[in-house]
Amino acid sequence: MSPATENRDTALPWSTRSSNIAHFLTRNARRLADRPAIVWGDRRWSWQELDARVSALAAAMRARFGLKHGDRVLVQSPNNNQITEIMLACFRLGAVWVPSNFRQGPEEVAYLGEKADVSLVFCEAGFPGHAEACARAVPDLAGTVCIGEGDFGTSYEALIADHAGTDMPNADVDRDDPCWLFFTSGSTGRPKAVVLTHGQLTFTIVNHLNDLMPGTGADDVSLVVAPLSHGAGMHQLTQIAAGAASVLLPPGRFDPEVAWELVARHGVTNMFTVPTIVKMLVEHPAVDAFDHSSLRYVVYAGAPMYREDQKYALGKLGHVLVQYFGLGEVTGAITVLPPGDHHVEDGPKARIGTCGIERTGLHVTIQDEDGRHLAPFETGEICVTGPAVCAGYYKDDEANAKAFRDGWFRTGDLGHMDREGYLYITGRASDMFISGGSNVYPREIEEVMLTHPALREVAIIGVPHGKWGEVGLAVCVTHPGETVTQAELAAMLESRLARYKQPHHYVFLDEMPKTGYGKITKKLVREELAARGLLPTGETAP
Template identity: 50%
Template sequence: MTVPKVRAVNIAEMLSQTARRLPDATAIVHGSVRWSWRELDEGADRVCAALRRSGVRTGQCVMLHGRNHPEYIQALYGVWRAGAAVAPTNVRLTPDDIAVIADVCRPVAMIASTGTDEHVDAARRITGLPAGTLWIGGHDGPDGLAALPPAGPGEAAAAEVEPGSHAWYFFTSGTSGSPKAAILTHDQLGFVITNHAADLMPGLSEADVSLAVAPLSHGAGVHLLPQVARGAATVIPASPGLRPEAVWELVERERVTNMFTVPTILTTLVEHPAVHEFEHTSLRHVIYAGAPMLNADRDHALDVLGPVLVQYYGLGEVTGNITVLSPAEHRRPQLGEYEVGTCGRPRTGMQIAVLDGEGAELEPGAIGEICVAGPAVCAGYLGNEKATATAFAGGWFHTGDLGAVDEQGYLYITGRASDMYISGGSNIHPRDIEEKLIAHPAVAEVAVLGMPHPKWGEIGVAVWVAQSGAEADEAELLGWLEPRLARYKMPKQILRWAELPKSGYGKVVKRTIHDQLTAAGWTAPD
């Protein structure tokens, strides 16, 4: 039988559809700037035409290194319309980081925020950027997005794509090892958009307003896609960095209904006094993901905001589509002895398995590696067959996270496989210890990790940050843990730091804590 050629839907088509349906409705708000869907769509046309004139062809890569800005969104859809794959990078990365990433994805062109010339130069040293650079955010020259001429006839027709055509190179956050580029395809992202709208924000429509408080280069960018598909406006704070008072003022003024964030940002927002100074009852879905949220922080957010929290669990490789925990399902009981809350049930159309070291599926309640299958899983790692084969061993995508499911299929994450340490022959998962320490009133943040020990192999070291004005010492915290934790799990050292190192995506980086302890001459206590 002859297999017909099948066409996929270019992600940029969703912007075109919304612009035809809602041409004059608000698409983007950024300070005094308010773009309509027609204006955003025409801007994407200009980017598409400029890339094609410079020689960018279907299937090639364009690197996008920029701060959150209306022109960033214009660039995203312009790249896709041209048929190229986009490789977004976090603006906190160094030029050396950009060089490493460029060596993986081999961009032929770059779109970057003004003031990031060193980052562009780093990419140019790797590939030459033969198709040149376009600039976001008030660039005066002809290569600035604001100065691009309108697209001519046929110059901005959306490129035809097939199932499996590359759309987004989603780079791992770099908390362990060299960055890898998960291949996200046009058809896969089409499923993710539908799934996000159904599972995370039921009823999403042009009546909604979304606030972008996290970098659009990663999870917040994926969260943007269903807003565009449904015609919901996106509000981008004009102030640099995270200013909670500005966020809550925007929520009130623009009647924001949903936002995507990560636990550290959400905790910062709900602990700031401004949350009580501005009206936020318009919020229906406050979505958090990217790292586990400690129970105490989650419960405080629920108390402040009400039943609007939506948690999802997922990796860049699965585009966030592993589990969902709706507002009504928060505060579900813990699993057994572990003081960890559930991260939810399998997303629509996805399947989860908890496997042992031999690849066999475990019974409910047993801890093993969390593995997943379904149409949201990436198409592998770009140019890295070894990593792809390892990640997909046995047909499942292996997350590297440890956890268990209960009898109803709800998933509980106990930690990263790489975070687990072995002390005296016992496997110890830091998450359980961290949950118990964060419940102490003096502890604002904490990270527990294994450090080498000549007798026990590894011992637990807890590094913590104090609440403002609070005091506690090691003896007090150990005394707090003693009745709450099995003796073999007790950390052997508790160190107070002014702050914990975090990645550009707000995650605590335990590898950096380990390296800083080692560089400071850390030695195992007696």
Template identity: 60%
Template sequence: MGNVMNLGRLLSDTARRLPDRTALVWGAQSWSWTETDARVDALVAALRQRGIVKGDPILVQARNSNQLFESLWAAFKLGAVWVPTNYRLTPPEVAYLATASGAKALIYDDAFPAHADAVQAASKMLKLIVAIGQPRADELSFDGLVADALGASEPEAEVDHGDPCWFFYTSGTTGRPKAAVLTHGQLAFVVNNHLADLMPGTGPDDASLVVAPLSHGAGAHALSQVARGAKSVMLAGDRFDEEEVWRLVQEHRITNMFTVPTILTRMVRHPAVDHFDHSSLRYVIYAGAPMYRADQKEALEKLGKVIVQYYGLGEVTGNITVLPREAHSLDDDAMPVGSCGFARTGMEIAIKDAEGKRLGAGEQGEICVRGPAVFAGYHDNPEANAKALKDGWFHTGDLGRLDERGFLYITGRASDMYISGGSNVYPREAEEVLLTHPAVAEVAILGVPDPEWGETGIAVVVLEAGQAADEAELLAFLKDKLARYKQPRRVFFWAELPKSGYGKVPKHLIRNELFARGDLAEVAAQ
């Protein structure tokens, strides 16, 4: 494909163009573009000096911070691969990511010592461990490395279009997460596409509020802000605080933010929305799950015509559809209610049947997509690649239909995935852990509607003959083995699970039975 721009240049170029403008704000601290770029270059120099080279994966276990933000740009400039975790994962889950990615370095925030220990114990490839905060024996200090190398001027590594720069971990339907390989060339398209379709006209006078972890969709959103010289403002604390959100919107004249429907609804319903001025908002972008029509209307009434929806997976870095501001309306007749929008610029959507044949308008099938935003495949996973990248299209695993005008409606999931608080949850992960409990013979977990999280998991368990266990015991058994958002909230015990003619356990039969027994009504009432 030939050389392309190293994505790290987005930061270098903005720092040259707008040296003294603010790049990043976190609590009482702020950094100019020059300061941010200088810190990143120092980290690049320090890591290069210690043997981290082009292509090396750098695992990062950290909550949002200026250091997490800087680690992304340093990885890009090095030509290395940024491998951020979802910081809510448990130590064994992060240790798996370290070995699966072949991580050569770990950057972790000192709130997660057990994670660092688990990575070190599991990984044979690890060359160094860098602590954000207080390093322990044989660890390096992130800020120490930066301070020692400040003033270094580091050239960005030469890269090709297909060179990886980010392993975007997606929950695996097979119980193990898979690394979607994002590349310099592909993400350059994504940055342009986000600016064109989600927040046109974004520039240096804009300000973006970071309310979600930079390790996932919010990180992709931040790339576009850097490209245009718009400052990013992070929440000061670890916990999501609606009052702080609205205070920061007023204080920094925030113009855009990326969030998920459950969080947007919490923000809109919180009394603080009426106590602070949010008239600066131009684009409030939501993705990651469908939004109930009633919640959509509530957001439009409170914030005005500023909400933008998109649909996209990590594998296409958010680039499948957009429902722009002007397509949203309080009037049901004036908008395609229930649609997640039309194809993003330069991207094509097809609805296909099981044989791969393209279906017509109104027909339901699998949502498939092609175009420059499609990833390079899963790292070290030929089986998953063969399935997901058949016949030149990326197969999403989601079911849907296109109307005559090209608006997409998601009608279901080919898999059993549910979305809790904006995070994808594949029940098989928790099912496999529960099956290791001596009392559990069979288990099925499914997502059910939840007023706070959008969906939450419930487990139906069949016990081994002669064995006993209760809900509290099984939930406690899961506690340290899986991230909390992946754990079911309730457990029901049945004598047997319904089976199909093929001996499988169809989740829709379990759902029907839960309704029939009144158990789902009990969950909904809680």
């Protein structure tokens, strides 16, 4: 028996006990009772009200549906106060929250319910087909709860009313008890269920407060821009831990003018989103019409921000940008580029293309296919270890075997580090293509192309070629009222990129395909081109 195994076997029985994440709500209800917790339109819920509703819901889940420790609960809903209440009620019970991407279709969400072996489904009234599909996929479902006025399931508000005033303590939990099944976007196949635990999320909450938003407290206000089912949910947990209020956008399509009006009205101090939404916010005229001087942190993730977009945002917002690189499997906590490392002027300090330094308590390395750690500036796979790394994938031994090696989580992203430890992402391993025997990393080409003033968005994908194996296809979206030709772009790239990196094909679209979270993925781009018949084949490519 190794020393590590011996110590693990003889550990004291209380050594892995963890604070239940719902305890953050408990202490806010005591200390910040009448302060706002959630603001949505004209409605405001104090910490005390939120705590009472969460207790009533948790009691109803146990009494009405027999929910117990470890049971999984699926939620199909856009952002609202209820999605947060359900999350905290699950934590309070010791159950596991399973949020879906509400933009997915009924059968896609039903797959999540089946994969996660859920016991209960909460479904917003506008998605009756999703509720029906889940009921078919999970025959042993204890019940379905309808959020809002609908004609299916049990009424959400009636459940809370029936159990109002119930005192529901937070369940005892272990550090490694699952509390959230975080479904990946499925960019390379069907979504996988990432197991997030109470201890892991507690570490990540503290890490977010330390590395992303230092000094955040009860006087802060956060604007919820992205869906709470994914990264924004982690961001909201950080606000809950700090006692900061969360302001929800109105339902429907994202409107930058509405967002800026809410920033001014509520004195918003932080927000979390993705680079494409930051771009929409700073390019909209409303950025100059509303006071946003209260903002201290505009946190963006999901992808590095292109340099030209970064410079423009800094010019509009000042030094409030915070970038982090992370995946659901590491609860977003891999690297951070704080405000002080965002520079308007190009030069050595700007470190163009970096996504920052490793997060506090995390260890990031670049490894080759054999797990050898690479030297600075050598390109390989970005790997990470530390307390923010998930407990693995739920019931997926094959995925776990591929994702973990010698205690390291393999991100699937390619990149390198400089001598000071700043990380540079080259792209997803799946995005790279080989042209004439040379590796081509789309990110490098996209950065160069976006320096052209007419281009708003660019995505490079590899397509078959009879001679070179693969060549690049550039999908371009111009700014409104701007035009640019393929010849003009090719001429610009001629002196700036090696010949094998230059795109052979150009496609111009009015709008770039994006995920429900506003991200551009090569999978969606490729699917859109295929649907339009715009993908060349190896036989016809010149």
